[in-house]
Amino acid sequence: MWKLRNRSRSPRPLLLLILALALVGCGGPPPEQAVRAQIAAMQSAIDARDAGKVADLLAEDFVGNDGMDKRGARRMAAGIFLQYRSVTGRIGPVKVELRGDDDAIARFSVLATAGDGGLLPRDGQLFEVETGWHRDGGDWLLRRASWKPGPGM
Numbered sequence: 001m002w003k004l005r006n007r008s009r010s011p012r013p014l015l016l017l018i019l020a021l022a023l024v025g026c027g028g029p030p031p032e033q034a035v036r037a038q039i040a041a042m043q044s045a046i047d048a049r050d051a052g053k054v055a056d057l058l059a060e061d062f063v064g065n066d067g068m069d070k071r072g073a074r075r076m077a078a079g080i081f082l083q084y085r086s087v088t089g090r091i092g093p094v095k096v097e098l099r100g101d102d103d104a105i106a107r108f109s110v111l112a113t114a115g116d117g118g119l120l121p122r123d124g125q126l127f128e129v130e131t132g133w134h135r136d137g138g139d140w141l142l143r144r145a146s147w148k149p150g151p152g153m
Contacts, residue, residue, distance in 0.1 A: 089110050101135070109150055
């Protein structure tokens with residue numbers, strides 16, 4: 001049986017993978033739809049366990065919690081994929097706030113789980129996430145992300 005854990009260590013590993021849920025380049029749709037598509041498409045990158053694709057979707061100047069940069073994010077994703085056979089992130093409702101034509105903020109909650117591939121996950125945690133997006137040419141890239149344990153954690 002799995003349980004949500006209140007970890008005293010940094011929740012970066014699982015959340016990084018969830019952030020990947022928010023990262024696929026889009027150019028054509030209106031900004032709000034493009035950001036939502038990024039978030040939905042990141043689920044595919046995580047399901048494919050592709051740390052390189054996760055990194056490709058981050059802006060060069062990406063910054064996460066504790067100063068994590070793009071390179072650190074890629075290493076973190078690769079490490080998680082090696083540690084766990086099964087990694088998922090389920091996102092709650094997404095609220096997108098446009099800031100001009102080329103910038104947006106998306107806020108959502110994420111239930112991150114990981115395990116050995118069995119029927120039930122071994123680890124799980126709920127996070128509240130805020131992401132900052134920027135359109136670079138036709139692509140929306142994740143420039144910043146912050147997360148904290150969700151309510152009751």
